[in-house]
Amino acid sequence: MLELQRLAKRAFNQEPSKSPYTFCNITKTIEQAERIALIGASGQGKSTLLRTISLLNMPDEGEMSFDGVAFREVGPRNWRKQICYVAQQAVMLPGSVEANLTISSKLHGRSFDLKLAERLLQTAGLSGLDLKKNARDLSGGEMQRIALIRALLLRPKVLLLDEITASLDTVNTKAVEQLLAQWHADEGTTMLWVTHELEQVTRTCERVWFMSGNTIMEDSLATAFFTRPSTDAGRTFIGHHVSEEVQP
Numbered sequence: 001m002l003e004l005q006r007l008a009k010r011a012f013n014q015e016p017s018k019s020p021y022t023f024c025n026i027t028k029t030i031e032q033a034e035r036i037a038l039i040g041a042s043g044q045g046k047s048t049l050l051r052t053i054s055l056l057n058m059p060d061e062g063e064m065s066f067d068g069v070a071f072r073e074v075g076p077r078n079w080r081k082q083i084c085y086v087a088q089q090a091v092m093l094p095g096s097v098e099a100n101l102t103i104s105s106k107l108h109g110r111s112f113d114l115k116l117a118e119r120l121l122q123t124a125g126l127s128g129l130d131l132k133k134n135a136r137d138l139s140g141g142e143m144q145r146i147a148l149i150r151a152l153l154l155r156p157k158v159l160l161l162d163e164i165t166a167s168l169d170t171v172n173t174k175a176v177e178q179l180l181a182q183w184h185a186d187e188g189t190t191m192l193w194v195t196h197e198l199e200q201v202t203r204t205c206e207r208v209w210f211m212s213g214n215t216i217m218e219d220s221l222a223t224a225f226f227t228r229p230s231t232d233a234g235r236t237f238i239g240h241h242v243s244e245e246v247q248p
């Protein structure tokens with residue numbers, strides 16, 4: 001349903017035709033309800049790829065289509081109604097938590113589903129939160145969960161999750177994973193999830209895209225990638241993480 005064809009983005013802040021690729025040659029099809037973990041070393045372009053798929057950055061080369069419609073025909077605003085990016089650093093809009101939760105429904109002309117919002121807040125461990133509180137006074141972890149719930153309330157077809165549990169403790173990380181697992185079971189939302197926590201991959205995703213050499217070097221079932229990566233880069237990546245985890 002989401003097709004990427006020879007997608008490429010060049011490095012920022014340089015003359016486009018001369019700058020090196022941040023990522024290139026990405027041709028992939030993502031079916032509805034797939035959950036894919038996007039992993040790889042720092043600086044490989046994982047966040048930039050997510051931001052490009054959500055049209056927060058425009059691709060320099062290649063095509064993307066969703067349900068057969070090219071992104072150029074739809075325009076960024078309508079594209080992002082279907083394909084929603086949740087950032088690593090949650091951004092709260094001015095005003096209360098409630099205003100943050102209702103804003104996207106208003107912007108997209110949809111009615112606000114209060115019951116659903118309350119259920120999501122509860123599952124995310126935020127049932128006691130005062131919705132009248134200024135959103136910018138929340139803790140980093142609270143902001144992160146509100147940003148996620150704000151995205152879910154739009155009921156996008158594809159969720160692009162960028163290290164969304166990096167600022168959460170273990171309990172709240174599990175709460176968010178559970179929230180997304182339930183959401184996936186109920187809604188069949190496709191997820192592309194950047195994470196550095198390899199155990200999280202095995203808990204949350206069936207498929208892995210491993211980025212290396214500024215492209216997707218391996219695309220496989222998560223179980224296959226972790227037991228037998230098919231490239232030297234994949235083996236090195238896994239070996240590095242395993243040796244890091246066994247160190248005191």
Ligand SMILES: Nc1ncnc2c1ncn2[C@@H]1O[C@H](COP(=O)(O)OP(=O)(O)OP(=O)(O)O)[C@@H](O)[C@H]1O
Binds near residue numbers: 012040044046047
């Ligand atoms: N807004 C920006 N302006 C300039 N350069 C950028 C910008 N965003 C990303 N980059 C550069 O693009 C490259 C890829 O960065 P990106 O954040 O996509 O990598 P990543 O794989 O997600 O890394 P990490 O795992 O550390 O988050 C890096 O060299 C980074 O410095």
